[in-house]
Amino acid sequence: xxxxxxxxxxxxxxxxxxxxxxxxxxxxYAFGIKAEGLVKIDATPSVKSDDEKSLANVDLPGGLxxxxxxxxxxxxxRAKASVADLQIxxxxxxxxxxxxxxxxxxxxxxxxxxxLVNAKIGDHPLKVDVPANxxxxxGAVSVMLNKQTKQADGSVSVTAVSVKVQGVVALExxxxxxxxxxxxxxxxxxxxxxCTLQPAPPATPHKAHxxxxx
Numbered sequence: 001x002x003x004x005x006x007x008x009x010x011x012x013x014x015x016x017x018x019x020x021x022x023x024x025x026x027x028x029y030a031f032g033i034k035a036e037g038l039v040k041i042d043a044t045p046s047v048k049s050d051d052e053k054s055l056a057n058v059d060l061p062g063g064l065x066x067x068x069x070x071x072x073x074x075x076x077x078r079a080k081a082s083v084a085d086l087q088i089x090x091x092x093x094x095x096x097x098x099x100x101x102x103x104x105x106x107x108x109x110x111x112x113x114x115x116l117v118n119a120k121i122g123d124h125p126l127k128v129d130v131p132a133n134x135x136x137x138x139g140a141v142s143v144m145l146n147k148q149t150k151q152a153d154g155s156v157s158v159t160a161v162s163v164k165v166q167g168v169v170a171l172e173x174x175x176x177x178x179x180x181x182x183x184x185x186x187x188x189x190x191x192x193x194x195c196t197l198q199p200a201p202p203a204t205p206h207k208a209h210x211x212x213x214x
Contacts, residue, residue, distance in 0.1 A: 027048055027049055027177075028048065028049060028074040028077075028078070028108070028176075028177060028178050028179055029046070029074050029079060029176070029177050030047055030073060030079040030080060030176040030177070031045065031046040031081055031172075031175055032044055032045055032067070032070030032071065032072055032081055032082070032173070032174060033058075033060075033083060033171075033172065033173050033174075034171070034175065035169055035170065035171045035172070036169070036170045037167075037169035037170055038168055039062060039064065039169045041061065043175075044058070045070055045071070046072060047073060048074055049074055049075075049076075050075050050076065051073070051074055052071075052072070052073035053071070053072050053073075055069070055070045056068065056069055056070075057069075062091060062092065063089060064092065064094065065086070065087045065088040065089045065091075066086075066087055067084065067085060067086045067087070068084055068085035069082075069083070069084040069085065070082070070083050071083075071084075074176075077107060077178075078105065078106065078107045078108065078178065079105065079106055079176040079177060079178050080105040080176060081103070081104050081105075081174040081175060081176050082103040083101070083102045083103075083173055084100065084101050084102075085099075086098065086099045086102055088163075088171075092168060092169050093140070094165060094169065095122055095138060095141055095143070095163065096121070097119070097121050097161070097163070098120055099116055099117065099119035099120075100117045101115065101116070101117035101118075102114075102116055102117075102119065102160045102161055102173050103115045103116075103174055104158040104160040104174040104175060104176045105158070105176055106158050106176045106177065107178055108154075108179065108180065108181030109154075110150060110154045110155070110181075112132075112148050112156045112176070112178070113146070113158065114130075114146040114158055114159075114160035114174065115128055115129055115160070116128055116129075116130070116145070116161070121138075126145065130145045130146050131146065132146050132147075132148040133146065133147055134146055140165060140166045141163065141165050143161070143163050143164075144159070145161060145162075146158070146159075147159040147160075147162045153179075154180035154181065155178060155179045155180050156177070157175070157178075158176050158177075159172050159173070159174065159175040160173055160175070161173040161174065
């Protein structure tokens, strides 16, 4: 049952990450999957600023499921995270979740979006592009699709799929964050110190000789 599955998950809990996890404060960052609570998965793969990482054929701890490809990238103006061929088996009280692709992305102008390709929770198919902050209530389990949080400074965070089991585990799949953009002001051309504007020379009158007839 759910209790035995949870116990197995706790025994087999593994914290894995690709390199150093990106700090979720400031700047642009992205990660493929993360879990907190009684089951813990470090943000994997996790990137910040100008970086990109990928993992293939990842088995989630405790028999929670697997993913065949996880990608995360972040640059000065954007961030993107995706998880392909994802399967969550329903252990630790989590609902069964399958998807060919789960993706989130954002830009420094405050825009964010997510996409779900051939995804379903249990037997319920999910739309490709659901509106921001679409909630699904499953009793003790809450699911938020295309979770978006925008701050007053213009920064935005997007989590494609967020699942919480009350008092047990919180799972995030494909999360990105983009800080506020900085407007680029064009620099006017500068003139050397010896450069002065010379007045135009005065016009020189010219006599015109018109032919006379008659």
